[in-house]
Amino acid sequence: MFIAISAVILVAIAIGLLRAFLGPTLYDRVLAANMSGTLTVLMVAVLGFMTGRPEFLDIALVYVLISFVSTIAVLRVCGTGCGASRDPEADSGEG
Amino acid sequence: MEILIDTILLVLLMITGFSIVRMRSLLAATMLTSIYSLLSASLFVVLDAVDVALTEAAIGAGISTILLLATIALTTDREKPPQRTPMLPLIVVIITGMALIYGTLDMPHFGNPQAPVHLHVAPAYLHDTPGEIGIPNVVTSVLASYRGYDTLGELAVIFTAGAGVLTLLGYRTRGGNSMDPGIRKLLILRVIGKLFFPLILLFALYVQFHGDYGPGGGFQAGVIFATGFILYALAFGLGNAQRLIPHQLLRIMVAFGMLLYIGVGIESMLLGGKFLEYNVLADDPVSGQHLGIILIELGVGITVASVMLMIYYVFRSRQPEGDL
Amino acid sequence: MLISDLPVLQVVIPLAAAPVCLLLRNPRHAWACALIASWLVLAIALMLVQRVHAVGTLSYAIGAWVAPWGIEYRIDMAGALMVLVVAIIGALVMPFARRSIEHEILEKCTGLFYTCYLLCLCGLLGMVVTGDAFNLFVFLEISSLSSYVLISLGSRRRALTAAYQYLIMGTIGATFILIGVGLLYMMTGTLNMVDLSQRLPEVANTRTIMAAFAFVTVGVSIKLALFPLHQWLPNAYTDAPSVVSAFIAATATKVGVYVLLRFFFTVFGMQFSFDAMHVGEILMLLAVAGILIASLVAVFQDNVKRMLAYSSVAQIGYIILGISMASAAGVSAGMIHLFNHAMIKGALFLAIGCIFLRLGSAELRDMHGLARHMPWTMAAFVAGGLSLIGIPLTSGFISKWYLASAALSGGYWPLVVLILASSLIGLIYMWRVVEVAYFHVPGTMMHKVREAPAVMLIPTWLLIGINLYVGMDASLITDITRQGAEILIGEALQ
Amino acid sequence: MSNLKHAFNMTLFLFAIWLLLSGHYTLLLLIFGLLSTLLIVLLAHRAELIDREIHPVLLKPSLLPYWLWLAREMIKSNIDVSLRILNPRMPISPKIFTVRAGQKTDLGRVTYGNSITLVPGTVTVDVDDDIFTVHALTQEAAADLESGEMNRRVCNVENVF
Amino acid sequence: METVIYILSWIFLLGGAIFLLVGAIGILRFPDFYTRLHAVSVCDTMGAGLVLAGLMLQGGFSLVTVKLLLIFYFMIFTGPTAVHALAQAALQGKLKPVVDEHEQQ
Amino acid sequence: MSPELTVLACVALPLLAPALITALHRWPNPRETATLLTSGCLFLLVYSLHDDVLRGSRPAIDLAEPLPGLKIGFEVEPLGMLFALLASFLWIVTSVYSIGYLRSHHEWRQTSYYSYFAVALGSAMGIAFAGNMFTLFVFYELLTLSTYPLVTHAGDDNAREGGRMYLGYLLGTSIILLLLALVWTWSLTGTLDFRAGGILEGVVTPGVAGILLVLYIFGIGKAAVMPFHLWLPAAMVAPTPVSALLHAVAVVKAGVFTVLKVVIYIFGIDFLANIPVTQWLMYVAAATILLAAIVALRQDNLKLRLAWSTISQLSYIVMCALLVTPLGIVGGGMHIVMHGFAKITLFFCAGAILTATHKTRISELNGIGRHMPWTMAAFTVGALSMIGIPPTAGFISKWYILLGAIETREAVAAGVIIMSTLLNAAYFLPIVYVAFFRTPNDTLESMPGHNTRDTDGEAPPLVVLALTVTAAGTLALFFLPDLPLDLMLQLSGGSP
């Protein structure tokens, strides 16, 4: 059962990834990354139960914090300067 | 059945990897790299490497993404299309890959319990750790005691990176209390940052001191600790963060952690043991080991946290004023 | 701390001095700290050589965990020689460094410079003495990372790209080594080199081990700048600060060669490396190509540091050539050249450092008539150059002599001719400098140029002195290398 | 004086979290826990982060009704949004508008803003003093928010702080 | 009782999984950045909440439950903050939201 | 002073002299005195050894042993004694000549000139007294390096070009071929000591010995056997005293001296006689004699003609050595001395002409004998000696060479000697002829900027003194050849 749950979460991550590739703006990618982070947290939690070692939840906790900080960092560090209008992927499609 | 999850993760990694190479926006590539790192951390969890997963998540998705972003902010986001033909690199890569695949042909199969790795040195660690070191986390016992010297080297590497970045980029102090103009808009972030800053630090210290029992240890703790401060800097501006932990203090902490680690080694020599032989630190070898591990993990934690923070400061303080 | 702790002390001392240097605010104090550390290392290195000579191979189990479970330090004669090389250069460069660094590096970076320098020293020493394949990787990275920083401190902006290029290539190399070590571990379950060598024969004919061998070889070859993986080297040596060029040119690649030796002979065993993998033939080919091409390229360089850098690539070719013969004579010739070349290149780069201090340039066109104004420096340069060419009574002659006779006894005829012919190319590029410095009319800017200060000249001449001494009486060094080579090859035969 | 109280509260709260996280109640670890907590409080003090707006206030039992109400709202709108996502025609009508926040304190406003975001269908896009710019997925969601019930409830909550 | 909890936990887990999937589909299907934010909210709140609740029931009451609660607590705060920060940055970055013209009038 | 120490002093004295010379660089007269004193002392020291050597003792001293079998050590034996005597004596004369020459040309960098000169002589001493091939090789290289600054003394591009060629040929051949031969010999025998009867016999096959011999003969580039001879004309950019002493005596004679040493002490005459390659190499030497003489014939520049003549004459000695008979060896040894005296005289004269009239071309020398009778008389003596006409020294050495050739029934060698004698005559006698019997070419003398006063009369007295001494020596050696002959006979161990 846990397997099934994890698999579903993985599929969700895959879809999130797809959004990250498609963009089209940087914000979409960051959003996708953020969602993948949340999903990963859940997956790790589920995996911990699956392998019978729920103490792995520490890892999930770390993930929550890290993915939050890095999302904030994208926005703060690159600021508004890295706005959508400048996303090269938007006009050229792919590299 | 874990193999299924393992496979899906690998495929996802592969897709991510390919698209990172193809992306021409560096920011997009960075975001994907962060995802890549998170995915591989998940893979580590699936493969039972919890300590590694913790570290990879804290580093790959956290600090190194932040550093990449800071660099992009200082340079450019746009990658020009390559002028060179990629034929030669492609050939090199294919040859290397073929060599590796050729090498795998005689490998023990994935997860095979009869593989040499599971028969020689490692079983001794698993078997002896409870008796010799007295802590449940074998990774920590190997890391801090059996191969404690590697960890000292690792610390030296991080120390080198800190000193190197400081040398390369120099250090500029930010004007004390100044907040950049956009900060007024960051009400939510500021309040949440204020609420979570102590929690992250607490969690970091928890990881620091529970490395013996669960995943974690000085290194992970240091990174998380630094991440807490980075959050603070993000929410309240770099100037405030630098006021909270001044650069000079960081410098001292960086050196202190290293010296603490080395000091434990030297102390054990002075007590008549070999370098890093914790057994001699206390009357009872096991408690000696325990003491030694706590001390060196502390050294690692202090140095790593301060180096990470220092690197962040250095990168960010390079940003033109008012753009923070 | 007893005499038995020496193997680890010599790595730990610079490692402990590095954070202390970081704390010291005054550049002078930092320098003094680094100086003391490096001289202590030299003293320990000398004691180590003496001890290895007296009692044979030393083994030190760090943390008292015995070999395959813990990390072991292992010093045999060859290792002791390498330690000595690194320690000598490290110690002699230090007194030289103060003036040169004051001149070339911003004052606020000075303390950090010494920190990185000590780390680099520590990394190199650690690589030499360690008996653990993974520990080797860690110390390799310490030395590499610190040398990237050191190189980037060069005064021109090209230093940055040079350091970056080195970083990329070096990291690829290190990662290759990591892959190789991983594959080895996968097939044997151990990381200790001696343990590895005992367990490898069982699995030697697997494809995994062959791949591991290939990756380790390529990885280390990048580090030691084996032609054609040398691209990082000329830029790095050219644009680094003088002291760094001297230190790294004299030690880093040499330690790389030593690591290669360790892997070929100790870990994989001679039979596997040379009979099964035919690495001897490949190395010989690359070495020959490297010697010829790099020497020829050196002839056309107008920057003396760059010229010396290309010459280094060629000289590494000589060392590798000796090793590729896979005979006791060849390996010992390679090791002799390893020692000699370290001393020669160290001296030459120090001399260039003196020139750079006064001229602010290492370009050939700025050196017209320099010998009048800096006679001692130029004399040192000429002496080093003669040694590099292999003029009799210099150490370079000894190593070329041994190389040539090893090639002769191995029946490699054309190699002998090549060795001699390429030293002629060496003559050509060294002579270009001599001609400009001695036989050209000084330029107008030259009259302000004075002789370099004594603190810089003395280390330079000490290295030259070692060269000349070895040239006059090589018995000490040949003794050590012969023992070292015999241990290496002997281990392979067991 | 009150600052000291807040610091004490914070210490207690953090130590409690430590105990919950730890699971190993040896003397050594308890001491470490205490030291860690004190260190963090010290740091927080230096950073001038210790005031009324610290964690414990969010956990006061008197806030429970609000949390439950919010949970109900969340479930409702979650189902609503999910159905819209799965609907092949995807019946959405995005809208961007502003609402005025009636709260006085920062924490109150943040609670309001985050509550808006937490309920799917509405996202706080910008905060400018008491003017919140909100993006809504549907007109209905926008209307819900504009009705001001949430604002009122959060204002009530604020008084509890 | 145990069976009830067991079954309940699986219902929660499955429901959570479904919501996660729906959220993911949403992020793919929605037409522009701002609408996608709502899909993420679905994941962050309902999906995560249900999965964690399911796990809590699985684990019984222990420190594990506390940790799961803690995770949930963290998520409840960080999730919307991140989403808000993103939206804010996008708005400042002059990313125009697609709005329903017809309804606006 | 014990003979061993004397040997050491002989090498060390000129090597240390530069220190004194440099110290005195501000005061020209004491500086030159230092040179003269050094050269004088050196000659006395060398001479003091000669008795011992004639009595059969072999003073030897070892200094260092860098590698097993590779020693830095000295040993005096007759051939070396002969070479040392020649070089040290001629150094005195050349020093005198140099003073006059350099001062009248107002040459720059005189201090370094004298210093390098002393070092070059020291190296020549080292070569002469070398106790083994390795030591010899060391000083051989040192000689090359120390003469480079002298060759490029003029400091212009032309000089540097010549210097590069000089260095390239000499170091190139010595490192690639000679060093290879050394390494090989050492790896075969484990030693490089000079031993009577050679060290290779019984160790190598004739085939290998043949290859080695080729390596040695061509590796010793200073012997200027074709095709490695071009450095010698190139080196003529040097000031005349340098050409005189170094490229007529010290350097080139060091080359052929080395050839002789190799033949005698490394291979051993008897062993060599059984190697077929020897004969082929002798033909190469013979060809060099003839070809170089023919080229000399076509040179208009006086110094170049002398240089080509030197190439030709050097191959005499190489040929002698390769005749591998005691008589040939004696002839070769004698020719070192005889040719040395004659050639230095000729160069001195060329320098004197240059100093006095600024003329370098033979076609400009019409009637010069009337202005410079002393110089041209000396020149005539030298020329006759080169041809081998009695009563000049050249006759004696040629006599022995011819005897050697006849003894071994080498018709080619004998023929070449006779042919080349004719050629010598063909390129030297015309000079004598135009100098004395042509009327001066007025158009040249009246060229603008030409200092006509200089053409009236001889070069500076010191110059004339030097060339007179050597010319006299050339004559005297015909009548009193005992000293060199005794030494050579002692070497070949018997009567001629």
Add this chain to the structure above:
Amino acid sequence: MSGLLGLYNYWIVIILMMTGFYAVIARPNLIKQIIGLFIFQTSVFILFISMANIEGGTAPIIKEGIRLYSNPLPHVLILTAIVVSLATTALGLALVVRIKEAYGTINEDNIHVQDEED
């Protein structure tokens, strides 16, 4: 797991490694190279961790009732290697920043052009 199926795991990891490696050597953008390096190294870590895995094993934290643990040694090695990789990344990025300041570009091709002009 029988036959080659037991190895596909490694192969995917190798493909990952090569993806990163390709980015390092083929891309002219310096940041892209660093990212490539990061991917390359991370993939190597996955290789190590894969080899530590044991079928039916669990994380190497000793606990009552568990018999089979994964191999802790590669975990330790990779912990160290991750740190090394981070250090390299940090240093590389610092260099990139300096290069950008000195050259005004982080494109390798442009930098070479400028270097040649020097």
